[in-house]
Amino acid sequence: MKTERLEIPDVILMQPARHGDARGFFSEVWREDALVELGVGGRFVQDNHALSAERGVLRGLHYQTPPHAQAKLVRCTRGRVLDVAVDIRAGSPSFGRWVSAELSASNWRQIWVPAGFAHGYLTLEADSEVLYKVTAYYNPAHEAGISWDDPDIAIDWGLPAAEITLSPRDRAHPRLADITTAFEFAR
Numbered sequence: 001m002k003t004e005r006l007e008i009p010d011v012i013l014m015q016p017a018r019h020g021d022a023r024g025f026f027s028e029v030w031r032e033d034a035l036v037e038l039g040v041g042g043r044f045v046q047d048n049h050a051l052s053a054e055r056g057v058l059r060g061l062h063y064q065t066p067p068h069a070q071a072k073l074v075r076c077t078r079g080r081v082l083d084v085a086v087d088i089r090a091g092s093p094s095f096g097r098w099v100s101a102e103l104s105a106s107n108w109r110q111i112w113v114p115a116g117f118a119h120g121y122l123t124l125e126a127d128s129e130v131l132y133k134v135t136a137y138y139n140p141a142h143e144a145g146i147s148w149d150d151p152d153i154a155i156d157w158g159l160p161a162a163e164i165t166l167s168p169r170d171r172a173h174p175r176l177a178d179i180t181t182a183f184e185f186a187r
Contacts, residue, residue: 001034006099011085012038012112013101029110030073030133040112042071042135049131052079052123056163059130060120060170061086061146065182068142070134072119075110076103079128081121084155086146088176089116092185096176098155103130116183118146122157122164145173152177 002015018027035041050059061084064070074083086098102124103109113119121130146153149161153176157164 001031003038006101008085008087008094008097008099010040010087010114011099011117012040013109014112015107015109018108027108029075035073035112038112040071040114044073044133044135046134046137047131048134048138049129051127051129053127054165055123055126056159057123057128057165058120058148058157058170059167060084061118061148061173062120063088063115063118063144064136064139064142065144066115066142068136068139069115069183070136071115072113072132072134073110074103074113074119074121074130074132075108076105077129077131078105079123079125080104080106081123081128081130082158083111083121084119084157085111085113086118086153086155086176087116088118088146088179088181089183089185090181092116095185096153098153100155116185120148122159124158144179145170146176146179147173150175150177
């Protein structure tokens with residue numbers, strides 16, 4: 001598996017090997033000891049699978065607060081998405097900064113998003129499917145989010161706002177400056 005630490009080094013881009021022949025391909029997409037070698041991990045307890053039917057669907061920026069904070073291993077199995085992680089850990093040298101990577105069925109990349117980051121993605125093609133493993137169960141009492149268009153964060157989504165489709169919940173998230181983060185940077 002090829003790995004690359006992004007500009008915020010706690011977020012890791014991974015590309016599992018794909019072995020193909022005339023029948024198709026085989027790929028080992030998750031292996032616990034490989035994550036442990038990278039210094040990350042946690043026990044995955046839930047897999048999530050989302051289909052976005054249209055190009056321009058933005059899901060995020062989401063996170064869960066402790067004690068139900070989730071780390072995520074995210075991949076796109078059909079279509080193409082721009083995946084974004086925003087550091088919301090108080091005291092972090094990269095607090096309020098974001099990193100992104102394109103994930104697609106063809107590039108076969110996946111991204112590790114640790115707890116303490118708000119996460120979201122924008123579909124770059126219709127009928128895009130995203131699968132992700134999480135380290136804590138979904139808990140609606142601990143779900144939270146920050147605004148996808150917070151000007152202090154200034155994420156470049158690559159599409160004009162008029163072409164982006166959001167749920168009412170995602171449209172109503174507060175700016176980062178308006179929340180009290182439940183995460184502390186620890187090194």
